[in-house]
Amino acid sequence: MLGEHELIARIRRRAGSPPAWVTLGIGDDAAVIEPERSARIVLTTDSLVEQIHFTRQLTSWRAIGHKALAVNLSDLAAMGAAPRASLLSLALPTDVALADFDELVEGFVTLAGQAGAPLVGGNLTRSPGPVVIDVTAVGSARPRRLLTRSGGRPGDELFVTGQLGAAAAGLALLRAGAARAALDADASACVCRFERPDARVRCGVTVARRRAASAAIDVSDGLADAVHQLAIASKTGAVVDASDVPVHPGAAGWAANAKQDPLALALSGGEDYELLFAVSRRHRRNFFSAIRQSGDLTATRVGRLQAEPGAWLNRDGRLEPLGPGFVHF
Amino acid sequence: MLGEHELIARIRRRAGSPPAWVTLGIGDDAAVIEPERSARIVLTTDSLVEQIHFTRQLTSWRAIGHKALAVNLSDLAAMGAAPRASLLSLALPTDVALADFDELVEGFVTLAGQAGAPLVGGNLTRSPGPVVIDVTAVGSARPRRLLTRSGGRPGDELFVTGQLGAAAAGLALLRAGAARAALDADASACVCRFERPDARVRCGVTVARRRAASAAIDVSDGLADAVHQLAIASKTGAVVDASDVPVHPGAAGWAANAKQDPLALALSGGEDYELLFAVSRRHRRNFFSAIRQSGDLTATRVGRLQAEPGAWLNRDGRLEPLGPGFVHF
Numbered sequence: 197m198l199g200e201h202e203l204i205a206r207i208r209r210r211a212g213s214p215p216a217w218v219t220l221g222i223g224d225d226a227a228v229i230e231p232e233r234s235a236r237i238v239l240t241t242d243s244l245v246e247q248i249h250f251t252r253q254l255t256s257w258r259a260i261g262h263k264a265l266a267v268n269l270s271d272l273a274a275m276g277a278a279p280r281a282s283l284l285s286l287a288l289p290t291d292v293a294l295a296d297f298d299e300l301v302e303g304f305v306t307l308a309g310q311a312g313a314p315l316v317g318g319n320l321t322r323s324p325g326p327v328v329i330d331v332t333a334v335g336s337a338r339p340r341r342l343l344t345r346s347g348g349r350p351g352d353e354l355f356v357t358g359q360l361g362a363a364a365a366g367l368a369l370l371r372a373g374a375a376r377a378a379l380d381a382d383a384s385a386c387v388c389r390f391e392r393p394d395a396r397v398r399c400g401v402t403v404a405r406r407r408a409a410s411a412a413i414d415v416s417d418g419l420a421d422a423v424h425q426l427a428i429a430s431k432t433g434a435v436v437d438a439s440d441v442p443v444h445p446g447a448a449g450w451a452a453n454a455k456q457d458p459l460a461l462a463l464s465g466g467e468d469y470e471l472l473f474a475v476s477r478r479h480r481r482n483f484f485s486a487i488r489q490s491g492d493l494t495a496t497r498v499g500r501l502q503a504e505p506g507a508w509l510n511r512d513g514r515l516e517p518l519g520p521g522f523v524h525f
Numbered sequence: 526m527l528g529e530h531e532l533i534a535r536i537r538r539r540a541g542s543p544p545a546w547v548t549l550g551i552g553d554d555a556a557v558i559e560p561e562r563s564a565r566i567v568l569t570t571d572s573l574v575e576q577i578h579f580t581r582q583l584t585s586w587r588a589i590g591h592k593a594l595a596v597n598l599s600d601l602a603a604m605g606a607a608p609r610a611s612l613l614s615l616a617l618p619t620d621v622a623l624a625d626f627d628e629l630v631e632g633f634v635t636l637a638g639q640a641g642a643p644l645v646g647g648n649l650t651r652s653p654g655p656v657v658i659d660v661t662a663v664g665s666a667r668p669r670r671l672l673t674r675s676g677g678r679p680g681d682e683l684f685v686t687g688q689l690g691a692a693a694a695g696l697a698l699l700r701a702g703a704a705r706a707a708l709d710a711d712a713s714a715c716v717c718r719f720e721r722p723d724a725r726v727r728c729g730v731t732v733a734r735r736r737a738a739s740a741a742i743d744v745s746d747g748l749a750d751a752v753h754q755l756a757i758a759s760k761t762g763a764v765v766d767a768s769d770v771p772v773h774p775g776a777a778g779w780a781a782n783a784k785q786d787p788l789a790l791a792l793s794g795g796e797d798y799e800l801l802f803a804v805s806r807r808h809r810r811n812f813f814s815a816i817r818q819s820g821d822l823t824a825t826r827v828g829r830l831q832a833e834p835g836a837w838l839n840r841d842g843r844l845e846p847l848g849p850g851f852v853h854f
Binding site for chain 2: 219220223224225226227228229230231235236237238239240241242243245246247248249271272274275277281283285287316317318319321322323324325326328330332333334335337339342344345346412413414429
């Protein structure tokens with residue numbers, strides 16, 4: 197493996213020319229960017245740790261680089277913030293080959309370019325153990341156009357984007373050693389979702405700009421955890437209607453084969469990176485207009501916030517406690 | 526150890542109320558801060574990895590927390606940026622006790638409060654190996670008041686703050702198992718410098734606001750490395766005058782005992798976190814005024830930039846190549 201300066205030079209070459217708002221990119225003591233006029237700075241950091249969040253056996257280096265940024269973009273999306281820049285901090289053991297390093301960087305900067313979150317800086321160090329990839333994403337949002345977890349009110353309806361359980365099913369398929377060529381389209385989509393999650397940036401920004409939701413959170417640890425967190429932050433209770441939860445067809449297929457409950461996969465399977473919104477009734481139409489402007493994306497009503505405390509699952513009219521989400525700590 | 530949500534709640538309590546410019550602190554999908562009027566956003570990230578940058582045997586948890594932020598503040602200082610916020614991303618193995626976690630957080634947030642870099646967000650995850658502490662510091666600087674590495678010109682004089690080699694001597698003393706109570710004041714100061722480096726934030730900001738330097742870099746990997754990097758970025762050569770390099774008296778004392786060259790310690794010993802400035806002759810007085818406004822801090826002329834390429838050490842009139850700095854990758 198090359199030294200630190202050589203590796204930084206490689207990243208710099210691959211990252212290419214940054215957009216105009218980057219005053220100073222990779223290579224100095226710090227990066228400098230221009231804030232958007234009258235906007236707030238939105239900051240988030242999230243890491244992928246080898247053996248905890250990924251293994252080299254199951255995920256390609258390029259997918260790892262993509263995912264390390266995508267999980268951060270998902271946090272920006274949940275705030276309604278437009279991506280502005282990213283930082284990449286890598287701790288690498290000596291057994292990572294240069295070609296793998298290049299692939300990781302490639303996965304990262306390709307998504308960074310697509311998302312408008314140019315890589316402006318970072319850090320490289322040795323690791324005596326796992327690969328640790330720490331990413332900071334910087335976004336931009338107007339102060340009165342920000343989405344938070346805490347804005348939900350009793351009576352708001354809960355909507356989730358896309359379909360759930362796909363990433364968890366994808367991971368299960370990879371772990372079972374499924375041959376990719378033998379997978380049907382739905383199962384294959386699950387593997388793709390696990391490896392290269394899409395952050396719902398356009399959706400989050402559009403909903404926020406139209407003030408179409410009162411609260412939002414990203415679904416990183418399953419729908420149940422997201423509902424819990426949103427309800428706690430909003431100081432409300434919540435009910436999820438079991439029959440309305442949109443289970444990804446690939447997840448349903450995997451669950452049928454594995455004799456598992458597909459709903460459990462949707463509620464507790466991690467890494468879907470969809471968005472959960474609380475929407476007041478008077479903003480329902482506004483919200484659906486925002487979703488239509490968000491590209492090829494659906495949103496499904498899955499429940500509501502209520503004044504009575506607690507988070508509940510409504511199964512055919514019987515309420516049971518909504519279990520916790522995926523625990524990764 | 527507690528779960529993720531409980532640990533975040535502990536950090537949140539300890540971090541206390543953030544200053545007015547923090548719109549949204551710990552607890553949502555991302556943090557939100559207000560940029561300073563007409564200022565640019567300055568971003569840096571740096572990590573401490575167990576066994577690479579610290580060991581639990583030699584450094585207290587509180588010192589580790591302090592240092593993880595200080596090394597980032599030092600990068601902001603080198604840009605002349607005023608600290609504005611910080612993010613803390615922790616990967617922790619299961620054998621870290623709750624009391625140690627609390628101490629680490631305490632060291633971090635105490636410095637964050639002093640430096641005006643409130644902890645606004647972060648991430649917690651398990652590590653299957655070392656403790657990895659990744660910090661992002663966010664600063665603020667006027668566009669025409671920024672310091673970079675690349676602004677140096679032939680003829681500029683090089684000045685370094687403080688005295689060098691202290692941190693390396695402090696580490697050597699700790700490694701040798703020195704009893705702290707038995708250390709003299711100079712040696713003790715070296716241990717303190719290693720454990721709890723001061724970032725020269727006030728100095729960097731003052732010099733930048735007065736436009737008193739043409740370039741700056743922080744001395745994290747020894748003076749030699751800093752001079753190399755500044756000269757390369759400025760497309761100049763550089764000469765360091767060996768007899769002018771300010772060696773910390775504790776480093777000189779350690780070197781004498783260990784039969785080492787004290788100059789080598791100052792040139793190649795890492796972690797001093799002083800600042801190196803390139804100053805044009807017409808800004809010399811302006812620069813010294815800035816240093817006088819930077820509190821109890823000295824600056825010493827150690828050499829100059831020149832048109833002829835390369836980085837050189839001038840020993841009593843004989844030029845030899847300036848060796849590399851501390852290699853930690």
